[in-house]
Amino acid sequence: MKTFYGDLKLGILGGGQLGRMLIQQAINYNVTVKVLDPDREAPCRKLCDEFVVGALNDYNTVYNFGKKVDLLTIEIEKVNVDALEQLEKEGVVVYPQARVIRLIQDKGLQKQFFKQNDIPTAPFQVISSPAELEQTTMPFPYIQKLRRDGYDGRGVYKVVDESYLKDAFKEPSLIEQWVDFEKEIGVIVARNESGDISAFPMVEMEFNPDVNLVEFLITPSTLPFEIHQQAETIAKKIADDLKIVGLLAVEMFLTKDGQILVNELAPRPHNSGHQSIEGNVVSQFEQHLRAIFDQPLGDTACLNNAIMVNVLGEEGHEGPAVYQGIEKILKCPGVYVHLYGKALTKPFRKMGHVTIIDADRENAIEKARFVQKTLRVIS
Amino acid sequence: MKTFYGDLKLGILGGGQLGRMLIQQAINYNVTVKVLDPDREAPCRKLCDEFVVGALNDYNTVYNFGKKVDLLTIEIEKVNVDALEQLEKEGVVVYPQARVIRLIQDKGLQKQFFKQNDIPTAPFQVISSPAELEQTTMPFPYIQKLRRDGYDGRGVYKVVDESYLKDAFKEPSLIEQWVDFEKEIGVIVARNESGDISAFPMVEMEFNPDVNLVEFLITPSTLPFEIHQQAETIAKKIADDLKIVGLLAVEMFLTKDGQILVNELAPRPHNSGHQSIEGNVVSQFEQHLRAIFDQPLGDTACLNNAIMVNVLGEEGHEGPAVYQGIEKILKCPGVYVHLYGKALTKPFRKMGHVTIIDADRENAIEKARFVQKTLRVIS
Missing domain, CATH: 3.40.50.20 (Rossmann fold)
Incomplete structure (x- = not known):
């Protein structure tokens, strides 16, 4: 090359x-x-x-x-x-290789890959038709996911009881046992052509259940050290099993009984790694470049507490974007604004993100809440 | 606006x-x-x-x-x-305003401005003709500087004794008493439209005397606190006297007897502030944008020890640039490469810079020396 x-x-x-x-x-x-x-x-x-x-x-x-x-x-x-x-x-x-993208594009293949490689994941069943779904023995509630083309919460459906079956997806899907999780956690790992593997410290995510999007992400996590270790080991194993070249974002659930289950993979930079731009020695973007260029992978250590807040289009607003409150946010030390250059806003569209860096974790959380309250994308 | x-x-x-x-x-x-x-x-x-x-x-x-x-x-x-x-x-x-650029373009006007505003600077005399130069009573050695269009060491001439006069510049110039300085130091200050002023922590520069270019710059400086304070006070005063909007880079000499003398101004982002990209809460580029957009100025605090090394075209090489040793440099944690996208190299052309961040100052210096030895721009 x-x-x-x-x-x-x-x-x-x-x-x-x-x-x-x-x-x-x-x-x-x-x-x-x-x-x-x-x-x-x-x-x-x-x-x-x-x-x-x-x-x-x-x-x-x-x-x-x-x-x-x-x-x-x-x-x-x-x-x-x-x-x-x-x-x-x-x-x-x-890079990532075509075969890796093909596998990850299909949530059914992804799940089978987890099973074949002893990667912990929620029990699942691949469903090819509505008839097959009706015959499943999986207990309610469970989650139905389209095998292909789901994105940012689309293509996911919770089947609470039998009455929900009539609105279930008809397309090829998989169903997955409902996981009563404590936390969503994520590890972004990189592997270069030479086979070096390096993981970013685990992040904890806070979801907004209304829109099924990450709204708030914090690193380093204060969860026990063993959880960090296990999550990192799993993420590295997946990168190694896949022999991927590039970044791999591994989204995981931490269940209430302390088990880690892999939810989904993304073979690319990921929303759950944006805080690395300011929060880590190298960012996920730098690391992806190093991996695909077959360069030495960079140091992934956290420099400080970092919180990432997604900046989403306000509900009820569609049209040319106006960013309200941005001046107030720029007054806070350690607050970094990233707008994505999208001219038009619509409800819950990702318009940007804000990273908050603070040596004091509680201060960081307070600032993040202030940012979420203050910055509004309207039209 | x-x-x-x-x-x-x-x-x-x-x-x-x-x-x-x-x-x-x-x-x-x-x-x-x-x-x-x-x-x-x-x-x-x-x-x-x-x-x-x-x-x-x-x-x-x-x-x-x-x-x-x-x-x-x-x-x-x-x-x-x-x-x-x-x-x-x-x-x-x-921004910066036309009148500020006009003043700074002319080293004669700059010096007169220093004098009028009680800003400490080396004794000088404005010279309009070779005859005037011959009649000066300034003792040798002194420095002759073209009033206009000097850049990166060009347009500067050291007059050691009378024999040097024949090669002196004929154009409008100024002469300045030779300063036997201990250190070159610099402070970058920003002023926004609302009049807020904020200074970056002082940097210490190491020059390569062969090419008269900064090669090595370190921050925070370990010079005594009073020096930091004085340098910052002077830089802020100049920004306030000028009522500049935007960044102002203030280059200063620290003389062997501990005096600070202002050397030159630049009303823009400056080579002596590149380390702020990784080394400070906000970078000089972010701060310039905030100043000219009349936004709140950002926190300028140093995050860590930062060294900036200029990446210059190797002597004896002219043509399409090849970056030798870059892979070795990327192996060092906390080393950040910035290439400037110049297709052609020539001797001493600024082709990029490298920033080294390390919690241990001695380690940072060692890495910087390694970078200087290892990274070569040839053709």
Whole structure:
């Protein structure tokens, strides 16, 4: 592969905020960046050497885009994998590898992979038809997930009792035993081409159950050391089993009886790692670049307490975005604003995030609550 | 002025590395960025919404560029100030103000300003002709500086004795008593439109005398607290006397008898503040944006020991740049590489910088020396 600085052409499938923050970091390495996204107003449109408008799930579009780069990566996993496999055959480096993306795209395959590799996960059953769902012996309540294309809480349905079955998904899905969890935790791990593996310290997530989105994330976690260790060991094992090159975000449940169960994987930078930009020695974006460039992985240590707050479009507002209260937030020391360059807001759209850094954990939490109350995206 | 996120058009005069790092930060605020630079291969060319190729010292070019933005700033002070004054009259916000740039462009006016405002500086004399130089009563040795257009050590000449006079500059200049200094120190200060002033902690610089460039910079400084205080007080006073809006870099000498003398000003982000990207709560680039957007200034505290090493083109190499040893450097924890996107190297050209962060000052220095030995820009 060409040297990663100067003459390397990096292609990114997807031009959203993850790509945007990846480019912000890639600027430090003189990489030529090309981006493919269906939205001509995507957050990356003005920050790359070439911006191509096109469908990420179309074979020819992805293939033709990939032929013009040396190294192809993703910021979203809903991409045409057949095209990626063909590109790999023709010598384009695709990281994460096409086979990894194919596996992770399908929640059924993901779950089977967990089972085959002794990775702890909630009991599940793959469901191919409504008839099969009706015959399941899994006790209520359980969660039904579409095998493909779920995103940010879409494609997930809780089957509380028999009366819920009529509204269940008809498409291929899996059902999963309801986990009465204490916490959602996450570990982002990176593996480079040489096989080095490095994990970021575990993060704890607070979900907003109304919208099924992470709203608040804190690191380092104050959970017992053994939980950190177990979570990290599991995440590293998955990266090693997959032989992935690049970042892997591993979302896990910590159950009320102290068990860790893997929920889902994402083979890319992840919302649960944004606080690493200011909170860790290297950020997840820097680490992803190092991994796919086959460079030494960076130090993932936490520099301080860090909280990440998603900035979501306010309910009842749709149109050109207005950021209310931003001046008040900038007055707080250790508060970092990241807007994603989206012109239009809509309810619960991810418009940006704010990271809060504070040597005192309680202060950090107080500031995070202030940020959540104060910053509103309206139209 | 329009809100600084979303709909504000920011123009930057100059598209070099300072503009590049300013844009890297401005991405967080959704600002529309236009850049003017004479070099169509300038480091900012691919990172802005619009890149205009044109001369920064040409009235019409600067005027026409400025008419298309809401707020105009600079990353280099060699720009056409007449155009900026006209733009100000016509309602374009220019920060730093045209009058400040005009004063700082001319080292003679700068020195007179120091004198008028009781700012400590080395004794000097403004020289308009070779005849005037011959008649000076200033004792040898002294330094002759061109009044205009000096940059990175060019336009400076040491007059050791009478025999040096024949090679002295013929253009308008100033001569300055030779200062036998202990250290070069610097303070970067910011002032916003509302008049708030905030200084970054003082940095100590190590110069490479062969090329007259900063090669090594360390912060926080271990010099006595009173020196920090005096340097900061002087820098803040200058910002307040000038009523500048934006960043002001104040370069100072600490003489062997403990006196602080102001050497030069730069009304913009500065090489002596690059370590603030990783080393301080807010970086100089973030602070400049906050100042010119009239936002609350950020916390300038040092997070840790930080050293900045300039990455210069190797002597004897001219052509497409090759970065040797970069993989070895990425192995060190707390080492951050910033390349400036310049395709061609030449001797002593600033091609990038590396920041070293370490809780142990001696370790940081050791790593910095390793970086200097290891990273070479050849062709």
